[in-house]
Amino acid sequence: MKVTELVQAKARAARGAAAVLALTPTRVRNEAIAQMARALEEKTEGLLEVNRADLERARAAGHPRAFLDRLTLTETRVAGMAAGLREVAALPDPVGTVAETWCRPNGLEISRVRVPLGVIGFIYESRPNVTADAAGLCVKSGNAVILRGGSEAIESNTMIAAVLAKALQKAGAPADAIQFVETTDREAVAAMLGMSELIDLVIPRGGEAFVRWVSERSRVPVLKHDRGVVHVFVDASANQAMASAIVVNAKAQRPSVCNALETLLVDAAVAREFLPAVGARLAEAGVEVRGCPRTRALLPAATPAAERDWDEEYLDLVLAVRVVDGLDEAIAHIRRHGTGLAEAIVTNDLAAARRFTREVDAAAVLVNASTRLVDGNQFGMGAEMGISTSRVHARGPVGVQALTTTKFVVTGDGQLRD
Amino acid sequence: MKVTELVQAKARAARGAAAVLALTPTRVRNEAIAQMARALEEKTEGLLEVNRADLERARAAGHPRAFLDRLTLTETRVAGMAAGLREVAALPDPVGTVAETWCRPNGLEISRVRVPLGVIGFIYESRPNVTADAAGLCVKSGNAVILRGGSEAIESNTMIAAVLAKALQKAGAPADAIQFVETTDREAVAAMLGMSELIDLVIPRGGEAFVRWVSERSRVPVLKHDRGVVHVFVDASANQAMASAIVVNAKAQRPSVCNALETLLVDAAVAREFLPAVGARLAEAGVEVRGCPRTRALLPAATPAAERDWDEEYLDLVLAVRVVDGLDEAIAHIRRHGTGLAEAIVTNDLAAARRFTREVDAAAVLVNASTRLVDGNQFGMGAEMGISTSRVHARGPVGVQALTTTKFVVTGDGQLRD
Numbered sequence: 001m002k003v004t005e006l007v008q009a010k011a012r013a014a015r016g017a018a019a020v021l022a023l024t025p026t027r028v029r030n031e032a033i034a035q036m037a038r039a040l041e042e043k044t045e046g047l048l049e050v051n052r053a054d055l056e057r058a059r060a061a062g063h064p065r066a067f068l069d070r071l072t073l074t075e076t077r078v079a080g081m082a083a084g085l086r087e088v089a090a091l092p093d094p095v096g097t098v099a100e101t102w103c104r105p106n107g108l109e110i111s112r113v114r115v116p117l118g119v120i121g122f123i124y125e126s127r128p129n130v131t132a133d134a135a136g137l138c139v140k141s142g143n144a145v146i147l148r149g150g151s152e153a154i155e156s157n158t159m160i161a162a163v164l165a166k167a168l169q170k171a172g173a174p175a176d177a178i179q180f181v182e183t184t185d186r187e188a189v190a191a192m193l194g195m196s197e198l199i200d201l202v203i204p205r206g207g208e209a210f211v212r213w214v215s216e217r218s219r220v221p222v223l224k225h226d227r228g229v230v231h232v233f234v235d236a237s238a239n240q241a242m243a244s245a246i247v248v249n250a251k252a253q254r255p256s257v258c259n260a261l262e263t264l265l266v267d268a269a270v271a272r273e274f275l276p277a278v279g280a281r282l283a284e285a286g287v288e289v290r291g292c293p294r295t296r297a298l299l300p301a302a303t304p305a306a307e308r309d310w311d312e313e314y315l316d317l318v319l320a321v322r323v324v325d326g327l328d329e330a331i332a333h334i335r336r337h338g339t340g341l342a343e344a345i346v347t348n349d350l351a352a353a354r355r356f357t358r359e360v361d362a363a364a365v366l367v368n369a370s371t372r373l374v375d376g377n378q379f380g381m382g383a384e385m386g387i388s389t390s391r392v393h394a395r396g397p398v399g400v401q402a403l404t405t406t407k408f409v410v411t412g413d414g415q416l417r418d
Numbered sequence: 419m420k421v422t423e424l425v426q427a428k429a430r431a432a433r434g435a436a437a438v439l440a441l442t443p444t445r446v447r448n449e450a451i452a453q454m455a456r457a458l459e460e461k462t463e464g465l466l467e468v469n470r471a472d473l474e475r476a477r478a479a480g481h482p483r484a485f486l487d488r489l490t491l492t493e494t495r496v497a498g499m500a501a502g503l504r505e506v507a508a509l510p511d512p513v514g515t516v517a518e519t520w521c522r523p524n525g526l527e528i529s530r531v532r533v534p535l536g537v538i539g540f541i542y543e544s545r546p547n548v549t550a551d552a553a554g555l556c557v558k559s560g561n562a563v564i565l566r567g568g569s570e571a572i573e574s575n576t577m578i579a580a581v582l583a584k585a586l587q588k589a590g591a592p593a594d595a596i597q598f599v600e601t602t603d604r605e606a607v608a609a610m611l612g613m614s615e616l617i618d619l620v621i622p623r624g625g626e627a628f629v630r631w632v633s634e635r636s637r638v639p640v641l642k643h644d645r646g647v648v649h650v651f652v653d654a655s656a657n658q659a660m661a662s663a664i665v666v667n668a669k670a671q672r673p674s675v676c677n678a679l680e681t682l683l684v685d686a687a688v689a690r691e692f693l694p695a696v697g698a699r700l701a702e703a704g705v706e707v708r709g710c711p712r713t714r715a716l717l718p719a720a721t722p723a724a725e726r727d728w729d730e731e732y733l734d735l736v737l738a739v740r741v742v743d744g745l746d747e748a749i750a751h752i753r754r755h756g757t758g759l760a761e762a763i764v765t766n767d768l769a770a771a772r773r774f775t776r777e778v779d780a781a782a783v784l785v786n787a788s789t790r791l792v793d794g795n796q797f798g799m800g801a802e803m804g805i806s807t808s809r810v811h812a813r814g815p816v817g818v819q820a821l822t823t824t825k826f827v828v829t830g831d832g833q834l835r836d
Contacts, residue, residue: 019753023777104798108787115779117809196633200809215614221639221810242832249834335437357827359441361533369526369830378835379826380522391535391618391823392639393811405809408797409775412787414660416667417796 003183007191010146010179011198014119017176018144022116024173026093032171033089033136037082039167040132040160044078047163050155051128058152066256070127071153081132081160088136088382094401095142109411114404116142118200121192121220122385125206126150131160133383135178139168140382141403144177146192146199150206151184158182193218203398205386223398226389227313228258228341230371233330233356235347236269242368243346244278249370250344252285256315258387259342259374263310263320265330268294271323275299287317294323310337327352331359338362340389342374363389363396421601425609428564428597429616432537435594436562440534442591444511450589451507451554455500457585458550458578462496465581468573469546476570484674488545489571499550499578506554506800512819513560527829532822534560536618539610539638540803543624544568549578551801553596557586558800559821562595564610564617568624569602576600611636621816623804641816644807645731646676646759648789651748651774653765654687660786661764662696667788668762670703674733676805677760677792681728681738683748686712689741693717705735712741728755745770749777756780758807760792781807781814 021029040047051073058071094114101111120143122134131149138145149157161180169175181188192199196219203223204214215222232250234243250261266274275298282289283301290309291302302321309320310333324330334343344366345356353367364374374397376384381399388394394402439447458465469491476489512532519529538561540552549567556563567575579598587593599606610617614637621641622632633640650668652661668679684692693716700707701719708727709720720739727738728751742748752761762784763774771785782792792815794802799817806812812820 022779102798104796108791108796110797112814216637219634221808239832245832245834253835353829361440362825364826364828366828367830369828369833370835372835373526373828373830373833374826375835378522378526379528380520390639395823396530396826405813407780408782408792408814410782410784410787410791411771412785412791414657414663415787415791416663417671417788417790417793 003185003187004191006183007181007188008195008198010181011119011192011195013176014144014146014179015198017174018116018118020174021139021144021177022095022118022142024142026095028172029093029139029142030089032139032168032173033085035167035170036132036136036139036164037085037089039163040078040082040085043159043163044075047078047156047159048073048075050159054153054155063152067126073128073156077129081129084129084133084383085136088140088400091140091382091400093140094404099406106415107412108415111409112406113409114401115407117403117405118143119198120145120403121148121199121202122146123148123189123192123202123204123206123214124150126153128153128156128160130205131157132164134385135161135164137383137385137400137403139173139177141400143403144179146179146181148181148189148192154182154184189214190217193220196220201393203385221393222390223386223388223394223402224390225258225386226341227339228260229262229311229313229337229339230259230342231263231265231334231338232261232344232346232371233265233324233327233334234267234270234274235327235345235349235352236267237349237352238270238346239348240270240274240277243274244281246344246346246368246370247278248281248285250372251282251287251319252317253370253372255317259371260315261319261371262312262314263322263337265322265324265333266295267330268323268325271295271298275321275323282319285317287319290318290320292322295321313339327355331356334360341387342366342371344369344371363387421603421605422609424601425599425606426613426616428599429537429610429613431594432562432564432597433616435592436534436536438592439557439562439595440513440536440560442560444513446590447511447557447560448507450557450586450591451503453585453588454550454554454557454582455503455507457581458496458500458503461577461581462493465496465574465577466491466493468577472571472573481570485544491546491574495547499547502547502551502801503554506558506818509558509800509818511558512822517824524833525830526833529827530824531827532819533825535821535823536561537616538563538821539566539617539620540564541566541607541610541620541622541624541632542568544571546571546574546578548623549575550582552803553579553582555801555803555818555821557591557595559818561821562597564597564599566599566607566610572600572602607632608635611638614638619811621803639811640808641804641806641812641820642808643676643804644759645757646678647680647729647731647755647757648677648760649681649683649752649756650679650762650764650789651683651742651745651752652685652688652692653745653763653767653770654685655767655770656688656764657766658688658692658695661692662699664762664764664786664788665696666699666703668790669700669705669737670735671788671790673735677789678733679737679789680730680732681740681755683740683742683751684713685748686741686743689713689716693739693741700737703735705737708736708738710740713739731757745773749774752778759805760784760789762787762789781805
């Protein structure tokens with residue numbers, strides 16, 4: 001069978017299952033996710049075995065240690081996947097909730113009710129736990145999902161998806177609601193992107209070039225996840241101990257992810273006091289600083305920042321630092337260089353906080369908190385499908401609510417149009 | 419200047435204006451819309467004059483009378499446009515409203531706040547009043563708009579847009595927030611569809627083929643407005659007088675629009691009583707009935723319905739009628755032939771109403787009300803940009819709220835990620 005036909009068969013099966021799943025009661029979907037968790041635990045041994053095959057191939061292919069680590073399944077990690085699924089099962093059901101409701105002068109009652117989107121196409125990188133998270137969020141929200149995981153984890157992901165799909169049936173939910181595309185070439189992705197009749201939303205997760213490739217050719221609506229050039233602005237009124245802690249946490253707690261800090265902006269009024277203090281803590285954490293001239297005057301160990309550093313997503317222990325003349329210059333810098341993912345201010349000045357949250361346009365704007373907190377789990381939304389930097393449909397961490405659409409339910413007693 | 423460059427210049431101007439408009443207070447945007455209304459009234463004479471030029475061209479081109487009527491501006495219609503704008507100004511401001519808010523165990527406060535989408539590309543047919551409606555809704559929601567109206571109304575629309583843009587300035591809002599593309603060839607539309615960096619959402623209004631053409635080539639997200647094969651199901655328990663009134667209103671009040679009824683489904687249990695009664699009223703209203711065999715047994719004047727009649731969007735005084743064996747068959751028919759715009763049941767049976775609203779998947783599902791009420795104005799949302807049959811972003815009548823996105827505003831006192 002050709003790749004396109006194969007993907008189409010899966011998409012058709014998903015479409016059929018979606019129609020059934022959309023009408024299953026909350027109880028059945030929650031029980032299905034509980035069965036998925038149980039099934040993963042029961043199959044731990046088999047999962048670790050196929051995972052070893054993925055790992056051997058990846059090692060032979062010369063992937064770096066950090067990559068191999070993300071790919072590795074252990075008993076603890078499988079247990080973690082199961083626990084994640086149980087957390088999703090425990091979330092409130094978004095399906096059937098009423099987003100708003102009002103009454104018209106003629107007595108017509110209008111409600112906007114959440115319903116599942118339908119079929120989600122999820123294209124992601126290699127971490128096997130993502131497979132379970134995504135399947136759990138989709139089933140929870142009454143959607144079927146077509147999973148297409150990275151080639152390096154193909155054996156682990158194929159087995160995880162098969163185990164999860166089988167578990168659905170035990171709870172009386174359609175197994176076809178979880179589809180996995182084993183073909184790892186791009187043709188399979190290209191086929192998915194053309195199926196606007198069968199797939200309602202595509203969520204690509206991966207590098208910048210890949211996400212752009214998907215966005216440019218998709219006829220299915222895409223929820224994008226762009227680069228994160230993330231800023232923290234330390235205002236003149238900031239509690240400096242708090243600011244230091246936030247900067248170090250945002251930069252160094254896990255530098256390889258999109259919500260990690262990339263550029264620190266410091267108000268000139270406090271730079272002389274703040275920069276040496278935070279500089280010492282950053283050095284301790286192994287962070288290389290690339291500074292503007294005013295930064296380097298205060299942190300002589302910093303290397304000079306080039307113009308392109310302000311647009312760099314390092315995803316590494318490197319931090320660009322710039323001294324700015326107050327809030328206006330900070331906002332202007334962020335407007336020019338930010339990518340709209342997450343931006344933070346550290347301040348004790350209420351007017352500055354209000355201006356920053358209003359004037360900075362990003363999926364998440366933070367006051368006195370680490371940008372690393374911009375995450376579905378940290379926001380209390382359960383796992384996440386990703387963090388959307390799209391403006392339409394959903395922006396920020398994508399949880400179960402973002403996987404729904406709404407329908408208007410209109411009730412009357414014979415109302416007509418004049 | 420080439421068409422693409424021309425459109426790009428307008429899109430850039432709109433992008434700049436959008437950034438300014440997004441931060442203007444509610445008061446300024448409302449005042450701007452009031453100025454727009456006043457300016458239209460003041461320029462009535464000039465508008466009627468350029469409209470006469472459009473009308474002469476349309477008459478010479480042999481357009482039918484209904485088309486010419488839609489194209490015509492009169493003093494009353496210009497006053498109606500101004501009144502429509504004042505209604506939009508009086509709506510609550512969606513910008514800055516909090517969609518939801520919650521607090522995390524670590525004290526982090528999370529709000530989802532509505533902000534403007536940015537730049538809207540609106541591509542529409544010929545009625546000049548649509549220009550004012552769309553501009554009003556976009557300004558109200560803090561968005562810039564690039565208008566591209568149908569060629570037949572080009573002179574009227576060009577002047578309306580110019581008058582509206584100039585009025586913005588009087589209120590201290592950026593005139594560039596209303597852009598009008600005078601080039602009527604498709605190249606201008608194609609150019610808009612490629613500008614994903616400058617335009618955030620495209621809303622096409624027009625025939626089925628045109629909307630498909632837009633959807634297939636757009637790299638900007640599209641809010642679609644598909645065909646409306648709209649059903650009314652008359653359940654066995656229906657109040658038959660109410661059912662007749664709803665059927666006649668839904669079909670004949672204005673048959674040329676998407677929310678008009680196309681197929682009537684009648685429960686066999688009441689067909690013998692109901693069909694002759696409604697048939698007489700439909701005949702009075704000049705409606706041609708195309709019926710299934712069971713319908714024709716009761717309405718001998720009906721012509722036989724062919725299989726393709728169940729998928730027909732007549733947009734005319736023609737109605738397909740089918741007798742079905744109860745709710746299940748009605749829902750199955752709608753699932754197979756419905757286009758997801760508006761579907762109605764007339765019933766006095768609560769269980770039937772609940773099943774219908776839950777199981778029928780459409781932008782709007784109605785109980786005991788005419789499908790003609792599925793409309794932004796009738797819903798109390800002010801004017802509308804159209805009725806979306808897309809599943810992502812917004813579904814159903816598109817008012818000011820659908821022209822916003824949200825951002826997460828996160829406030830803490832030093833929270834970090836562990």
